[in-house]
Amino acid sequence: MVQEQSCRRTDEQEALEESYGIVTEKLRKTMEENRIVKLRTKKHHEQNKEEMDYQEEFFRDRIQELYAARNAKEEKFEKVQQYEREKVTIQSEANVSSVEERLRRAEEAARFIQLQDKEMEEFVNKRDKLMKAHEDRMLDLKRRHWDEKMALEKEFDEEFNKLMEEYTPGGSKQDYNKN
DSSP states (O other): OHHHHHHHHHHHHHHHHHHHHHHHHHHHHHHHHHHHHHHHHHHHHHHHHHHHHHHHHHHHHHHHHHHHHHHHHHHHHHHHHHHHHHHHHHHHTSOOOSHHHHHHHHHHHHHHHHHHHHHHHHHHHHHHHHHHHHHHHHHHHHHHHHHHHHHHHHHHHHHHHHHHHHTOGGGOOOOTTOO
16 A cells, blocks of 8 residues: 555656646747747837838938028028129119219119118018928927827837736736836
């Protein structure tokens, strides 16, 4: 009887060792699979980040091109204004025989310059208002972008926490929402 119990214990011990070996092997395989999944996920994330960085650089380059074109147009506009002013000044000083004609041309030039100064002041004021409105719209766009990004990150956190809860072993649901 003692020998039977000893044989039974030996059989039970062997069965436990075999079960332990099987469970250990399954755990090792699961851990290896999880490591591979993490590596693939990390690689995929890095590829997505590279693509997003590339797209961001592409759009920044296009925006810089817009800025450069806008600045070139403004420089050309200023040169045209300066040219018109110089042209009127030169015409007013051109060979004129009579004093009256010289005075009349000088008055016309002065009126043109005064009108141009007034128009340029109005232009500058409207340009400043336009630039301020554009800056305000850009700030609003950035704020909405960050609000959407925060909402997206929170949504991802919730979904990820649910996924971890779903795969938590043994029904012991941990609270993954707390940091």
